[in-house]
Amino acid sequence: MSRPPQSRPPGEGTASPAAEPEKRRAILHAAVRVFAEKGYHGCRIADVARAAGVAYGLVYHYFRNKDELLENVFAEQWTLFIEALAAIDAGPGTAADKIAGIFRFVFDVYKTAPAAVRVLILEVTRTPQGLRAGSTRETFARALELVAGVVRQGQARGELRAGADPTLAAATILGGLELAVSGMVVGLVPASTEAEIDRARQQAVDLVVVGLKA
Structure with missing residues (x-):
């Protein structure tokens, strides 16, 4: 699957910087x-090059x-x-x-x-590469920190329940978001039209916010 740098075709690096x-x-x-x-394991670099309209060697x-x-x-x-x-x-x-x-x-x-979301949802659990790139503990911690900050702001202004732990609330929000989208990707949650996607989004938001409101 890998290819040594010295085997790159001549002239491959001559493209302009822009x-x-x-x-x-x-x-x-x-x-x-x-x-x-095709799935990560079912495709080849040649398939990617063909889809991108570039020479096979340019991918490398x-x-x-x-x-x-x-x-x-x-x-x-991410x-x-x-x-x-x-x-x-x-x-x-x-x-x-x-x-x-x-x-x-x-x-x-x-x-x-939808293709990007499908890849993120389906491939991240199947490939160690997905866990190394982006889905790291540090990245998740940053996402958690940002959402927890939103919860803290709401608590300070009396918009959300003061007793809820902000970090746990943030994890619940992100977890619910991931599962809702996963349900759409695998066809368990109706999402064949924009109206269905909007309806699923609004219901998910309502469920999360109702649980956090003061």
Whole structure:
């Protein structure tokens, strides 16, 4: 599966610096589509290159092997999620508004990029690479910290129950979010239309917020 650096085709590193990030991004996005369609273990680097519309050898210019490609897919998605949590935490609104915003962000990603969500949900539990890249203890701790901060703000303003432990509440919110999306990915929660996705999101938010309200 891996390929030694010295075997890269000649001229592979001659792309202009401005074009490199775009090509790398195209490969990552193609990998998401291929992983979602064929599964991580069922696809090859050649499948990713074909989907990205690039030469087979160019994939190896950016990624040593399929494992590293998957790691980067996870890392990119987790970075986007943490950035979204930080923006919601720093933004205006009540604690309930911010919790709803967290769910809205994830459910909107499911609407616009279901393949990415499918890969994250299904492959992270099957591959050690997923646990190394992004789904680390440090990343989860950061997500937990941000959501716990939202809960603390709500408690300080009297919007949420003062007796609830913020960290446990944050873990419950994130766990409920993951399971709700997992239910949609595997077909247990209706999500074939935007209306069904919105309905699932609103019900999930209502269940979480009702349990935390003062």
